[in-house]
Structures are given as structure tokens and as C-alpha cells.
Amino acid sequence: xxxxxxxxxxxxxxxxxxxxxxxxxxxxxxxxxxxxxxxxxxxxxxxxxxxxxxxxxxxxxxxxxxxxxxxxxxxxxxxxxxxxxxxxxxxxxxxxxxxxxxxxxxxxxxxxxxxxxxxx
Amino acid sequence: xxxxxxxxxxxxxxxxxxxxxxxxxxxxxxxxxxxxxxxxxxxxxxxxxxxxxxxxxxxxxxxxxxxxxxxxxxxxxxxxxxxxxxxxxxxxxxxxxxxxxxxxxxxxxxxxxxxxxxxx
Numbered sequence: 001x002x003x004x005x006x007x008x009x010x011x012x013x014x015x016x017x018x019x020x021x022x023x024x025x026x027x028x029x030x031x032x033x034x035x036x037x038x039x040x041x042x043x044x045x046x047x048x049x050x051x052x053x054x055x056x057x058x059x060x061x062x063x064x065x066x067x068x069x070x071x072x073x074x075x076x077x078x079x080x081x082x083x084x085x086x087x088x089x090x091x092x093x094x095x096x097x098x099x100x101x102x103x104x105x106x107x108x109x110x111x112x113x114x115x116x117x118x119x120x
Numbered sequence: 121x122x123x124x125x126x127x128x129x130x131x132x133x134x135x136x137x138x139x140x141x142x143x144x145x146x147x148x149x150x151x152x153x154x155x156x157x158x159x160x161x162x163x164x165x166x167x168x169x170x171x172x173x174x175x176x177x178x179x180x181x182x183x184x185x186x187x188x189x190x191x192x193x194x195x196x197x198x199x200x201x202x203x204x205x206x207x208x209x210x211x212x213x214x215x216x217x218x219x220x221x222x223x224x225x226x227x228x229x230x231x232x233x234x235x236x237x238x239x240x
């Protein structure tokens with residue numbers, strides 16, 4: 001849960017730098033949980049909280065690299081144990097280039113996944 | 121590549137024990153690469169070899185747990201670097217119960233993924 005909020009905040013800050021005068025607009029339809037290196041249950045909680053708090057019937061899990069397995073775990077645990085009316089409505093694979101680490105000349109390619117869960 | 125062959129062999133042995141007299145039948149339509157703990161490039165090679173050797177236009181990557189990230193990596197590398205006419209035609213998530221380890225009373229649930237790649 002905390003991760004989600006932190007990442008959202010980060011995004012908003014970056015946005016704020018570009019268009020400082022622009023009014024803050026929440027994207028009400030975009031429910032996103034960023035999956036990182038915490039245990040899957042943290043993200044299960046984030047998904048359930050997010051779906052309960054909003055009127056949205058959809059939520060998207062986004063993950064990169066090693067966290068992809070955790071995203072699948074979180075989706076499966078939520079679906080099978082907690083919200084049995086939740087279905088996987090879409091899965092998209094992708095590749096992103098990460099900035100090179102120190103001493104490396106080229107960036108590394110990382111796989112990404114976006115899993116969308118929807119209530120029936 | 122070796123993993124794939126090992127796993128296939130294992131499967132065949134188990135089958136052989138059950139029906140010893142039965143003729144060996146290859147499943148010609150089922151092109152499957154089992155993704156494990158090797159580097160992604162091993163599986164990229166397996167995919168390319170498999171698609172080149174057979175007349176099939178489809179191949180399915182199967183992975184469990186931590187190997188899910190590797191399966192996504194292999195799919196993405198194959199698609200973006202080697203076979204640009206390959207598309208992700210289907211992705212299925214699932215959960216399997218693994219037998220309990222020593223000292224544990226219950227089996228653990230593991231997430232699974234099946235990624236099907238198809239040539240256009």
C-alpha cells in the first residue's frame with residue numbers, strides 16, 4: 001500500500017515540475033498498483049483496499065523484472081482466496097530500457113508486465 | 121534446450137511406466153518449452169530451435185514461481201531481437217499446489233504462467 005502511494009506521489013511531483021500551474025487532476029479510472037520487492041501479500045492488500053475504496057471495477061498491476069513473479073502471485077492470491085468474482089481481463093508484456101549502471105556503457109533491457117483484474 | 125529435453129524425457133518415462141505396451145506417440149501439435157532457473161537466453165535458443173525444426177507456428181512457454189520472470193524475458197527477447205513476426209497470442213495464469221517439504225504439513229501454492237507465441 002505504501003509503495004503505491006509513494007510511487008503515485010513521485011509521479012505527481014514529476015508532473016508538477018513540468019506544468020506547475022496546471023490543476024491537480026486525479027485520474028479516477030486508472031487504478032494502478034506498482035509491484036516491487038515486498039511479499040505478495042502486501043500487494044494483495046493494496047489491490048483489495050484499492051478496489052473497495054474506489055468505485056472502479058478494474059485494477060492494473062504493473063511490475064518489472066524479478067517482481068513479475070510477485071505480481072502474478074498477488075493476482076492469483078487475490079483471485080483465489082479473497083475476491084472470487086475477480087477475473088484476469090488483460091495481460092500485456094513489454095520491454096523497457098533501464099539507465100545504465102555505473103561502469104556500463106549501455107542500458108539494460110528489462111521485461112515488464114501489466115495484469116488487469118476486473119470484477120464481473 | 122537441455123531442460124526441455126530432460127523434462128520431456130521425464131514425462132515419457134512416467135508414461136512408459138503406466139502403459140508399457142503402448143506405442144510411443146509424439147504430440148506433434150504441442151510445442152512446449154519448460155522454463156526453469158537457467159539464463160533467459162537458454163530458453164530463447166530452445167524456442168528458436170523448436171520453431172525452426174517443426175512446422176508449427178506456435179510455441180508455449182510454461183513456468184512456475186520465480187521462473188515466471190525468466191519466461192517473460194525469454195518471450196520478449198525472442199520477439200524483439202530474433203523473430204520479429206512472433207506475437208504473444210495467449211497468456212494464462214494459474215495456481216498449482218506443490219507437495220509439502222519436509223517438516224511442513226501443507227503443500228505450498230505456486231503461481232504458474234503459460235505464454236503462447238505464434239508466428240503470423
